[in-house]
Amino acid sequence: MQTKPKNKKPAGEASTTFQSVKGMHDVLPAESCVQEKIYRLAREILEFYNFNSIATPLVEYLGLYNRTTGEATDIVEKQMFTLKTKGGETLALRPEFTPGIGRAYIQHGMSHYPHPVKLFTIGPLFRYEQPQAGRFRQFNQIDAEIFSTENDAIYDAQGILACYRILDELKIKNLIININTIGCITCRPNYRKALVSYYKNKEKQLCTDCKRRLPVNPLRLLDCKEPICQPLKEQAPNTLDYVCATCKKHFKEVLEYLDNLALPYALNPYLVRGLDYYSKTVFEINTQPAEGEEKIDFALGGGGRYDYLIEELGGRPTSAFGWALGVERIIDVLHTRNILPSSRPKEKVFLIHIGDLAKRKSLCLIETLRHAHINVIESLGKESLAAQLRAADKADAPLALIFGQKEAYEESIIIRDMKTGAQEMVPLTKLPEMIKRKLN
Ligand SMILES: [Zn+2]
Ligand SMILES: [Zn+2]
Known part of the structure; x- marks a missing residue:
């Protein structure tokens, strides 16, 4: 880690907004x-x-x-x-x-x-x-x-x-x-020796790094990606012979x-x-x-x-x-290559809540669905029905669950088929079973 210069702010820290450290990236x-x-x-x-x-x-x-x-x-x-x-x-x-x-x-x-x-x-x-x-x-x-x-x-x-x-x-x-x-x-020492003697007197044709590496770690010359070092490399002794x-x-x-x-x-x-x-x-x-x-x-x-x-x-x-x-x-x-692993989107139902009582009961309702292994999307912060229906549409959910004031009070809920618009009221106790039937 670089030590901070005393009087000068290092790059990236100079402006009022921070950037990620050079060479390090956020994975979005x-x-x-x-x-x-x-x-x-x-x-x-x-x-x-x-x-x-x-x-x-x-x-x-x-x-x-x-x-x-x-x-x-x-x-x-x-x-x-x-x-x-x-x-x-x-x-x-x-x-x-x-x-x-x-x-x-x-x-x-x-x-x-x-x-x-x-x-x-x-x-x-x-x-x-x-x-x-x-x-x-x-x-x-x-x-x-x-x-x-x-x-x-x-x-x-x-x-x-x-x-x-x-x-x-x-x-x-x-x-x-x-x-x-x-x-x-x-x-390996034999091979090292062969490499060193091969490169001996050819130092001038090598990059600076390779010149330095030759006496210390000659094998590394074969790793070099510098164009100048390639012709020599192609003629270098072969490990299999040694x-x-x-x-x-x-x-x-x-x-x-x-x-x-x-x-x-x-x-x-x-x-x-x-x-x-x-x-x-x-x-x-x-x-x-x-x-x-x-x-x-x-x-x-x-x-x-x-x-x-x-x-x-x-x-x-x-x-x-x-x-x-x-x-x-x-x-x-x-x-x-455009071969990112595709995921089959999990089928999710969209929970819409209207009014205080429904909102208060929403988290528990989601837990019931979780126990039944049903995936739910919600927009808990949103209040209006229209905004939530739009969100359900965008999420491409096949079913929306409309949990209104009256339904919340009566322990029931409306299941809406997002494609046909058909709606059906069901008691909460039957909800998981009904959802599973409709999704199949
Ligand atoms: Zn051996
Ligand atoms: Zn090199």
Whole structure:
């Protein structure tokens, strides 16, 4: 979090009306409703694959991310929102979920749980980066992690499957799983060496970031999106030529599972993912443009295996596989392709009340309908019959319930068919039953 300059008001605070903080956006009802549908679907799918939900705090100690995400990554180098507490501790708003969940796994002794331990969470993350299309400083992700005793390829496959299935069920077409292996502790140094020697003497053809990254984290050069770095990248050594037999066998097994599941994948030898903790399998899911459609040049989600992270954090050696899906990115694609999940509008009846007694009895009447699982729309503040009838019309309610002074007194109510205008008076005790009959 930025510290406030003493004399100058920061931008956004200068005017008399406030704006949301740069790169952070309000989710208004129309988008929120789409977001909720995505969450509901994701939960349903993840629960089917036996993931249990977990929620970790929005803030963690900064050191957690330095240790796991990696000091030479963009996230830790430039994108952290950090804050100092009055007690002098340095905290960070979480930029990703995995380190916090890994920390919780150790802290709560989950290594003693029956394995695999499958966890998922949904919520906001924070990265201080230049806001642009599909990129925010506060954004949401759906995240899933599998902790297991063995690094069995079946977990990689099931993890990828669950991630793919969410996008597939959202009717996003032309999905493609980009997949690679980046090796293990034994074989990755060889690959690093090969990369460093390949890029040696070619530094001049690299962007400033890559020049700096080369000695610290050469794998990250393959992540670079700068045009100047692309030609060299295309000729760079291929991970598959350097990984050990164990890693190769593991990767082959993952691909066999994907073949069995008939999931569409493409080998991408330059996919490394930007984080330090990955080992063996890494993947991203993209959607290829349909004919005449602009290229969508971001991944909807991705992840991989991270067999060393738990040990790095002080836990016992634990195999792990995880991924995250970008919620705003998914919504962006749903919008672009005009495939927002449609909801069958729930049939609702519209309650119209006239006069004091009816108004006083309205809330109880709504409770009766709630017990009977009948959805009601009301406009409790409005007084005139005409205004309420107009509202009922606008709401497209098939039935209106007219609760007048006389009816309220006699414990009855009028049911009006909004299409035909036909009206019928019924006793309140029979109301739920009559509504159900008319709606069917
Ligand atoms: Zn290996
Ligand atoms: Zn570069």
